[in-house]
Amino acid sequence: MLNFEKTINLTTSLHNTITSFYAPLTLTINPSSLIVSKKIYKIEYIFDDEIKTQTLFYKKTTTETLPFSSEIGDPRNYKCNKTFYITSTATSQIFGVSANVYQLGVTNPTKIEFKLNLISPKMDGTGGFFDSVQLLYTRMFGVNNDILYVFESVNPNYYIPVVVNWNNKPVIEPIVDLSSKSRRAYNILKPFQNQNVENPYNIDFVDKQKEVENDPNYPDCK
Amino acid sequence: MNKLIENQSSGEIWMRTPSGKILPSTDALSALNLKYSTINPDFHFELINNEIKRFDFFYDVIFIETASGYIFDKLSKNENVLIPENNDNRLTLKPNMESNPDYWLDEVNKKIYVVDNEIKYWTSVSVKINVKIKQFDITKNLYSTKFSYDIELIYSNTITKKPTIEPCKISYNLDTRCFNISFILRGNDEEFGLISSTLKKNQNLVINNINCLLPYTTVQKINSNVLVDKLLETDFYS
Numbered sequence: 001m002l003n004f005e006k007t008i009n010l011t012t013s014l015h016n017t018i019t020s021f022y023a024p025l026t027l028t029i030n031p032s033s034l035i036v037s038k039k040i041y042k043i044e045y046i047f048d049d050e051i052k053t054q055t056l057f058y059k060k061t062t063t064e065t066l067p068f069s070s071e072i073g074d075p076r077n078y079k080c081n082k083t084f085y086i087t088s089t090a091t092s093q094i095f096g097v098s099a100n101v102y103q104l105g106v107t108n109p110t111k112i113e114f115k116l117n118l119i120s121p122k123m124d125g126t127g128g129f130f131d132s133v134q135l136l137y138t139r140m141f142g143v144n145n146d147i148l149y150v151f152e153s154v155n156p157n158y159y160i161p162v163v164v165n166w167n168n169k170p171v172i173e174p175i176v177d178l179s180s181k182s183r184r185a186y187n188i189l190k191p192f193q194n195q196n197v198e199n200p201y202n203i204d205f206v207d208k209q210k211e212v213e214n215d216p217n218y219p220d221c222k
Numbered sequence: 223m224n225k226l227i228e229n230q231s232s233g234e235i236w237m238r239t240p241s242g243k244i245l246p247s248t249d250a251l252s253a254l255n256l257k258y259s260t261i262n263p264d265f266h267f268e269l270i271n272n273e274i275k276r277f278d279f280f281y282d283v284i285f286i287e288t289a290s291g292y293i294f295d296k297l298s299k300n301e302n303v304l305i306p307e308n309n310d311n312r313l314t315l316k317p318n319m320e321s322n323p324d325y326w327l328d329e330v331n332k333k334i335y336v337v338d339n340e341i342k343y344w345t346s347v348s349v350k351i352n353v354k355i356k357q358f359d360i361t362k363n364l365y366s367t368k369f370s371y372d373i374e375l376i377y378s379n380t381i382t383k384k385p386t387i388e389p390c391k392i393s394y395n396l397d398t399r400c401f402n403i404s405f406i407l408r409g410n411d412e413e414f415g416l417i418s419s420t421l422k423k424n425q426n427l428v429i430n431n432i433n434c435l436l437p438y439t440t441v442q443k444i445n446s447n448v449l450v451d452k453l454l455e456t457d458f459y460s
Contacts, residue, residue: 125413
């Protein structure tokens with residue numbers, strides 16, 4: 001399964017930006033260069049479908065109010081990974097991401113909100129992912145006329161089997177009006193996303209907080 | 223480089239004749255070659271000079287494709303020699319070299335369905351593609367175009383070069399008695415696009431739907447126009 005990867009640095013300048021990437025995308029948010037005035041004790045990463053929280057995992061005191069990024073427990077030392085898939089029938093989709101940065105001694109979190117415009121990758125041709133893609137074989141089956149398309153790609157070389165069902169389109173014979181849906185991709189431009197249905201959010205996210213809490217070398221880390 | 227392309231090399235076809243002799247196809251099929259010497263000298267030249275691109279057998283029907291065209295011909299045995307059953311022209315020429323047929327063998331009814339496509343014309347905002355379906359009745363040795371239709375795509379944005387069309391692929395759904403004919407149609411940057419037609423098979427063929435996925439443009443309309451619509455040869459006879 002093809003997966004594009006991108007790392008972005010979480011900074012205040014990211015706020016209110018929109019950036020385009022190819023999907024599916026594994027986005028890594030790296031907060032290490034985030035500069036704020038106080039010590040950060042929690043960063044909340046808010047996605048459309050879930051919230052991930054990275055909290056300070058060493059004992060905090062009221063006197064420690066300055067950022068101290070060299071500490072292992074600083075939330076800025078931990079990246080956040082999230083994989084996005086286009087879930088609509090369009091060839092692009094916008095996802096909102098926001099990070100709430102909580103600082104000691106500051107009531108309201110600093111919000112950094114940005115958008116991702118995720119685009120189905122171009123299969124081949126100029127600027128395409130593959131050098132070329134050929135249709136090798138088709139097989140139509142079942143009562144709904146599902147069609148198995150087997151493509152062969154060149155550089156990188158893959159056999160790409162994709163099952164498409166075209167039946168949802170309105171049929172006005174002998175003219176088929178596609179004005180509203182002509183660009184929809186089904187899964188044909190997203191062969192890499194065939195596993196969506198099975199496991200859409202299979203993210204390898206390590207809970208560092210829990211790891212350290214259970215680490216006998218750091219008995220006071222709670 | 224594609225491994226399949228990398229491994230391609232020229233070969234030579236040899237055949238075992240009905241008497242058991244193993245001969246080069248140029249000798250074993252000399253009667254067939256002779257038939258096409260008068261019909262089309264170019265095709266004949268390719269047959270006898272090992273310029274066959276693709277071949278196949280369906281019972282006693284042979285399919286041969288060269289750069290200039292292809293044939294489906296029924297062979298019979300005459301004193302241990304293979305000869306074509308008739309002398310009519312079974313050659314389909316490929317004038318623009320852009321058409322390669324695909325075929326599907328209906329083993330139960332001993333029929334071969336052959337599909338071919340070509341671009342008839344194009345403008346900056348439209349393209350018209352012709353698709354032909356021929357039927358070869360192996361038992362009756364009848365071969366003719368049974369269905370032909372144009373697909374016209376109307377774009378809302380401009381195409382600056384002639385689209386590249388790739389050969390059709392045909393498949394048949396036994397459950398719904400429908401054919402699917404799909405092919406790739408490339409845009410300005412040689413980018414992938416897909417056209418799919420579903421044809422319902424009864425006594426003749428009927429367009430059930432036509433769909434497309436052309437990420438490089440926005441399609442406003444698909445028009446279809448049936449040019450040839452003939453009754454298919456009857457199935458289920460022995």
